[in-house]
Amino acid sequence: MAGRFITLEGGEGVGKSTQIRRLAEALSERGIDVVTTREPGGTEGAEAIRGLLMSGGQDRWNDATEALLFAAARADHVAKLIRPSVTAGKWILCDRFVDSTRAYQGGAGGISDADILDLHRVGSGGLLPDRTIVLDLPVEEGARRAAARSAETDRMGAKCADYYNRVAARFRDLAAKEPERFRIIDASGTLDDVTMRILDALADLF
Ligand SMILES: Nc1ncnc2c1ncn2[C@@H]1O[C@H](COP(=O)(O)OP(=O)(O)O)[C@@H](O)[C@H]1O
Ligand SMILES: [Mg+2]
Secondary structure, three states, rough: OOOOEEEEEEEOOOHHHHHHHHHHHHHHOOOOOEEEEEEOOOOOHHHHHHHHHHHOOOOOOOHHHHHHHHHHHHHHHHHHHHHHHOOOOOOEEEEEOHHHHHHHHHHOOOOOOHHHHHHHHHHHOOOOOOOOEEEEEEOHHHHHHHHOOOOOOHHOOOOOHHHHHHHHHHHHHHHOOOOOEEEEEEEEOOOOHHHHHHHHHHHHOO
């Protein structure tokens, strides 16, 4: 059976990590060989780069340096985990991917989408997911969920509401431009509601 590469995207606190776990269970029950992973990270080298990105002060890196570090981490992740797993017939569920860089460093930061895609081409051969699920939730609700989850925020999770509104708007723009790949999913309601919506949005891939 052919492998699949599926990414979950959206702002902080929308439920990506929760739903990846639930999705992995649901797919495993269907007999699918599932690998869950996250970006930045997923391999030893990429997790080391993640440490550089997630810790330290707000001004440790500028938008350009961040975009380069994300591209470098992703290159290792794609080469060592994602491509080999898909080739082996597995379903890869990845918590964030290049579209997060496009939304954060592009939409809310100052890097052009063309430049981010150039870095992605150089680093990762331009690999794109078979399906990208964008979990959509009002920014305040995501912030409430994230705050209830933990008191501490990392370097990436400490920006203003206006910034997160721009991120959410960019995710919607990206989805509108590539309707075949993207599905925008309402992330409100119960955990089960959201999992069912995501499974529906993957139905054509089974
Ligand atoms: N549908 C939901 N309703 C209520 N709380 C939720 C829902 N989905 C996730 N949560 C909770 O919100 C918090 C953030 O979820 P998480 O999966 O960590 O988000 P993300 O990975 O997108 O930042 C967690 O405490 C999680 O248990
Ligand atoms: Mg998460």
